Structures are given as structure tokens and as C-alpha cells.
Amino acid sequence: MLLLPTSPMRQSLFRWMPFSSFSTVNVKGGPYNFVDGHKTDSMDSNGFTNVLNPATSKRLAKIAVSGVSDVDMAVKSSKKAYDSWSMLSGFERGKLVSQLGHKILKNLEALAHLEVENNGKPIWEARLDIQSCADCFLYFGGIASTISGKHIQLPNSSFGLVKRESLGVVGGIGAWNYPLQTCSWKGSGETGKHLCCHPDVAKISFTGSVQTGKNILKLAADDLKRVTLELGGKNPLIIYDDCDLTNAVKGALLANFLSQGQVCSNGSRVFVQRSIVDRFTDEFVKATTQLAIGDPLDNKTQVGATVSKTHAEKVLAYIKQGGAVQLCGGERVHMPKPFQNGYFISPCILTNCHDEMTAVREEIFGPVATILPFDTEEEVIHRANQTPYGLSAGIFTNDLRKAHRTSNRLQSGTIWVNNFNVTPVELPFGGFKQSGIGVECSTEAIQCYTQLKSTYIEMNDIDCPLYNTQ
Incomplete structure (x- = not known):
């Protein structure tokens, strides 16, 4: 090699x-x-x-x-x-x-x-x-x-x-x-x-x-x-109303904020069934605002620095494009010495989003989650597949039959049920459509x-x- x-x-x-x-x-x-x-x-x-x-x-x-x-x-x-x-x-x-x-x-x-x-x-x-x-x-x-x-x-x-x-x-x-x-x-x-x-x-x-x-x-x-x-992805995370809400919030954190959001498999399109969207959003925002941003070598730090100034500016530009509501984050974080020149961005959650928004359609590769309400299983599967990518997807539900039905119809190479961004070496990892070839x-x-x-x-x-x- x-x-x-x-x-x-x-x-x-x-x-x-x-x-x-x-x-x-x-x-x-x-x-x-x-x-x-x-x-x-x-x-x-x-x-x-x-x-x-x-x-x-x-x-x-x-x-x-x-x-x-x-x-x-x-x-x-x-x-x-x-x-x-x-x-x-x-x-x-x-x-x-x-x-x-x-x-x-x-x-x-x-x-x-x-x-x-x-x-x-x-x-x-x-x-x-x-x-x-x-x-x-x-x-x-x-x-x-x-x-x-x-x-x-x-x-x-x-x-x-x-x-x-x-x-x-x-x-x-x-x-x-x-x-x-x-x-x-x-x-x-x-x-x-x-x-x-x-x-x-x-x-x-x-x-x-x-x-x-x-x-x-x-x-x-x-x-x-x-x-x-x-290759890249703009991956769906589907949260049904029969899920364990706490686990779903944990899954959304893993799906969006590991490595400052710089993960190709991230589930940044967070589809939430309408009957629980308010409860989920409140808990998700609460958990996100409690994330510790700071010295990456400190064991207590949960969010480190974005990889470069250029990339940080690109991420912030996506957030500021307009149309969505920033529930939290999405700002440059000014740190004390010796990190005053570092590229820190607070994890961001956007709501009032729709499927045609740039922030929803394009891979941002940063700590930005978009909340997208849905009503039915049929609707969310259709919307989740409306992307040229097919790298990964997540499903949160306590109904195993629903999980199987949804998984079978999602056009993604890797699908997590009641978890996210777990990549054991024993399982193949690769994408469908424009997300790649081979595993x-x-x-x-x-x-x-x-x-x-x-x-x-x-x-x-x-x-x-x-x-x-x-």
C-alpha cells in the first residue's frame, strides 16, 4: 500500500x-x-x-x-x-x-x-x-x-x-x-x-x-x-414518536457534534415526528448548550477546534445564509490564551427548516444540525431518500418491525438503529449513490x-x- x-x-x-x-x-x-x-x-x-x-x-x-x-x-x-x-x-x-x-x-x-x-x-x-x-x-x-x-x-x-x-x-x-x-x-x-x-x-x-x-x-x-x-453524505436521522427520547437525544449528539461535526456519516438532517418535535427539540437544545468547548487536550472538553480558519468561515457562512432560526450556537467562540486564535464554533441547531434549504441539502461538514418535522413513516422515508447521497442513516424507534421496514427502504450503505456513528471494523462501511464505490x-x-x-x-x-x- x-x-x-x-x-x-x-x-x-x-x-x-x-x-x-x-x-x-x-x-x-x-x-x-x-x-x-x-x-x-x-x-x-x-x-x-x-x-x-x-x-x-x-x-x-x-x-x-x-x-x-x-x-x-x-x-x-x-x-x-x-x-x-x-x-x-x-x-x-x-x-x-x-x-x-x-x-x-x-x-x-x-x-x-x-x-x-x-x-x-x-x-x-x-x-x-x-x-x-x-x-x-x-x-x-x-x-x-x-x-x-x-x-x-x-x-x-x-x-x-x-x-x-x-x-x-x-x-x-x-x-x-x-x-x-x-x-x-x-x-x-x-x-x-x-x-x-x-x-x-x-x-x-x-x-x-x-x-x-x-x-x-x-x-x-x-x-x-x-x-x-x-465520499460525502447529507444523511438522515429519523426519530419516531415511539422512541426512547433520551436515547434519541444522545443519538442526535453523536450524529452531529463528534469531531466538531467534521464527519462524513453525520446525520445532520434530523427528522422528528411532529407529535414529539417540541419535546425532542427542547431536550436536544438543552444537551447541546451544555457541551463543554475548550482545550482539546483537557479530558473534560467535549467540543474542540474546527480544522482551519477557512473551513470555520465556510461553516459559519452556511449558518448565516438565512431562512432558518438558530436555536443555539453557530457562533465563533472567543477563547482565552493560548487559544485566542483558535477556530472554535459553538454547536448549532437550526429549526424552521425545509427540504430545499441549502443548509439542509448540502454537506456543511461542521457542527450544524437541522430539525425537520414529519408526520408519517411513508413521508419521512421519501424525504430521507431525496438526496444524491447515500452514505448512512439513523432510525430511533422501539418498534423493531418499523425499524426493519424503514431500514429496508432507505437508500444508504450503513444504517444505525437506536445508535449513530458506531463503526466496528467487523462491519463493511461504504455508500450508495454518489456517496461512493466499494467498502x-x-x-x-x-x-x-x-x-x-x-x-x-x-x-x-x-x-x-x-x-x-x-
């Missing part, structure tokens, strides 16, 4: 230093590319980019932007490694993959601190992310030896063998909201373009925006590369990274009508 380092998170996983606070963090200097087992500087002169701490706006690192030469070097190294890697048994590969998982667990606290520095999310959430990253390596390390083929008996004692082989070098282009987790789940525009077009890259696995995913699909089509695309996680992901080979074994003399005996 090819990973082009574009942030401090992509350094060697085995040499992290523990941190205790923002004032004592010392991110080591470059080089940040990791190719052929070594840290390397960029070979191209594409300039530099600053990596900032979202909570303080202070620079964590200045990194060189990788270019075409860096892609070529990384692909060449990966292809060379594949020749020997592909000869290992599943058990041998699994041991190495599991070792990486254990290394991550051993360094969990240091990695979580660095994830906070790079991303701005609360420390408790970063710990869960690092744990899930390790779980992913341990899971796939555990099942590597179970990947098996088939023996198929054919006429006259002949037989066929069907086996799965890995594709080869895979280009992984990950998302900024889960930088380390991306390494287990899977530069500049020109860098990415060259990666997608490189003849020695067998597959591209991308997590990001729909438009970029479409561009990658076009580039990959030139030489019929395989792709896995995990990550679970044994199903193996299908996306392997190809079938059939071998026919003849056990008899060939019966050939074209062969003429003299």
Missing part, C-alpha cells in the same frame, strides 16, 4: 514522543515523506505548506509539497516490495500487520496527543480513533490466514483452483478528519493526479469530497484501475483489494479435434 506523507501524522509510526500540553509539544522537523523504509525529503520543488494547530493557529511543521518525482519513487519502492511481500503466506503477513496494531496500542497516548495537535478534536475522541486504527490492523492481521480458495471438481478427474491474489500497489488518498485512522482504512492536485494515472498503481482508495472522487474515477478509467471511493472494513473489504485467479488442471490426454494423426 502506498501512502504519500502530507502531514506530521505520516511519520514513522514507531518513533513518537509523548506530549503533555500545547506548550510543551515539539513536533520533530522533517523530512516527512516515508519511502522505502526511510524518511526522505521531497525530490520536487513544489514549495512548502504550513501545518497549523487548529486550537492555537501556531505552526506545527513546515513541510515540502510532494510532487511527481516523489510519487514515482514511492511507487517504485512499493512495487519492489510487493514482489517479496506477495510470496509470504497469509499467516506471515498477518503477523506483521498485527505487530503494527500492537505498536500503535503501545504508543496510543502519544499518537492521540499528536492527532489532537493536528486536528483539533478532543483528546478522548482522539484516543478512540487511535484505538480503532489499531483494532483495524489487528482485525485484518487476524483474518489474513483465513483467506482461502476453492477446489472445484471437473469431469474426468480434472479440477479447477480458484484463489484470491492481492492487486499490487494501492494508492491511498486519505481524509484530514481522521489522519491516522486513514492509514488503516486505506499533496497537491498534480501529485494526486499522477498517483491516479501511474501505470504501476493497481488501485486507488480515496476518502474525501464527491467532486474529487468523480475526478479520480475519470483518471482511473484511463487504464481501468480499480477504485474504492468513500472499507470487514471481510468484504478483502474483495476490494484482491482479484480472482482461476487455474484449470487437466489430468488426462487432451481430446483435440484439430489434431490430425498420420
Whole structure:
């Protein structure tokens, strides 16, 4: 698998230093590319980019932007490694993959601190992310030896063998909201373009925006590369009037405010049955206004910093577009030193919304929930599906039959019943419609990274009508 380092998170996983606070963090200097087992500087002169701490706006690192030469070097190294890697048994590969998982667990606290520095999310959430990253390596390390083929008996004692082989070098282009987790789940525009077009890259696995995913699909089509695309969503959360109201409020918090709302699977279209919409809204607002905003490294903090100034301004612009009523939040939060220049936004709930509003139709990728009343099951299913996306959905009800009926008709790749944003590695994760192609996680992901080979074994003399005996 090819990973082009574009942030401090992509350094060697085995040499992290523990941190205790923002004032004592010392991110080591470059080089940040990791190719052929070594840290390397960029070979191209594409300039530099600053990596900032979202909570303080202070620079964590200045990194060189990788270019075409860096892609070529990384692909060449990966292809060379594949020749020997592909000869290992599943058990041998699994041991190495599991070792990486254990290394991550051993360094969990240091990695979580660095994830906070790079991303701005609360420390408790970063710990869960690092744990899930390790779980992913341990899971796939555990099942590597179970990947098996088939023996198929054919006429006259002949037989066929069907086996799965890995594709080869895979280009992984990950998302900024889960930088380390991306390494287990899977530069500049020109860098990415060259990666997608490189003849020695067998597959591209991308997590990001729909438009970029479409561009990658076009580039990959030139030489019929395989792709896995995990793209955006504008996901529905359906709350029926027979639900456990407290659990529904908890679910709405998980569906909207984890990672400051910067989660592609978020259920920001909160459909609430009209008979309970007032009660639910009151409780949801109450719980939201009690969320603690502050130092992401403080264990008591529940909402950290939005990833960048540009993104924070984009989120606030969506909120201010008009038409809806702000019940709470949606404002820049001014923090004391050393966070006075951080990008903090208070979690926002909008009401008086309708399905055609921009804030309801477009993915905001921020801490913004929209309340949408509905009357009937048939109505809410129809409205929930009126989107070009189909990544995820949530259903809160105590009626299991209703949950099954609704789930069967929702056009989403992942559906949670009486919970939200839970992604165990044992279950596949992927989207319908414009939310993506293929899946990550679970044994199903193996299908996306392997190809079938059939071998026919003849056990008899060939019966050939074209062969003429003299």
C-alpha cells in the first residue's frame, strides 16, 4: 500500500514522543515523506505548506509539497516490495500487520496527543480513533490466514483452483478528519493526479469530497484501475414518536457534534415526528448548550477546534445564509490564551427548516444540525431518500418491525438503529449513490483489494479435434 506523507501524522509510526500540553509539544522537523523504509525529503520543488494547530493557529511543521518525482519513487519502492511481500503466506503477513496494531496500542497516548495537535478534536475522541486504527490492523492481521480458495471438481478427474491474489500497489488518498485512522482504512492536485494515472498503481482508495472522487474515477478509467471511493453524505436521522427520547437525544449528539461535526456519516438532517418535535427539540437544545468547548487536550472538553480558519468561515457562512432560526450556537467562540486564535464554533441547531434549504441539502461538514418535522413513516422515508447521497442513516424507534421496514427502504450503505456513528471494523462501511464505490472494513473489504485467479488442471490426454494423426 502506498501512502504519500502530507502531514506530521505520516511519520514513522514507531518513533513518537509523548506530549503533555500545547506548550510543551515539539513536533520533530522533517523530512516527512516515508519511502522505502526511510524518511526522505521531497525530490520536487513544489514549495512548502504550513501545518497549523487548529486550537492555537501556531505552526506545527513546515513541510515540502510532494510532487511527481516523489510519487514515482514511492511507487517504485512499493512495487519492489510487493514482489517479496506477495510470496509470504497469509499467516506471515498477518503477523506483521498485527505487530503494527500492537505498536500503535503501545504508543496510543502519544499518537492521540499528536492527532489532537493536528486536528483539533478532543483528546478522548482522539484516543478512540487511535484505538480503532489499531483494532483495524489487528482485525485484518487476524483474518489474513483465513483467506482461502476453492477446489472445484471437473469431469474426468480434472479440477479447477480458484484463489484470491492481492492487486499490487494501492494508492491511498486519505481524509484530514481522521489522519491516522486513514492509514488503516486505506499533496497537491498534480501529485494526486499522477498517483491516479501511474501505470504501476493497481488501485486507488480515496476518502474525501464527491467532486474529487468523480475526478479520480475519470483518471482511473484511463487504464481501468480499480477504485474504492468513500465520499460525502447529507444523511438522515429519523426519530419516531415511539422512541426512547433520551436515547434519541444522545443519538442526535453523536450524529452531529463528534469531531466538531467534521464527519462524513453525520446525520445532520434530523427528522422528528411532529407529535414529539417540541419535546425532542427542547431536550436536544438543552444537551447541546451544555457541551463543554475548550482545550482539546483537557479530558473534560467535549467540543474542540474546527480544522482551519477557512473551513470555520465556510461553516459559519452556511449558518448565516438565512431562512432558518438558530436555536443555539453557530457562533465563533472567543477563547482565552493560548487559544485566542483558535477556530472554535459553538454547536448549532437550526429549526424552521425545509427540504430545499441549502443548509439542509448540502454537506456543511461542521457542527450544524437541522430539525425537520414529519408526520408519517411513508413521508419521512421519501424525504430521507431525496438526496444524491447515500452514505448512512439513523432510525430511533422501539418498534423493531418499523425499524426493519424503514431500514429496508432507505437508500444508504450503513444504517444505525437506536445508535449513530458506531463503526466496528467487523462491519463493511461504504455508500450508495454518489456517496461512493466499494467498502472499507470487514471481510468484504478483502474483495476490494484482491482479484480472482482461476487455474484449470487437466489430468488426462487432451481430446483435440484439430489434431490430425498420420
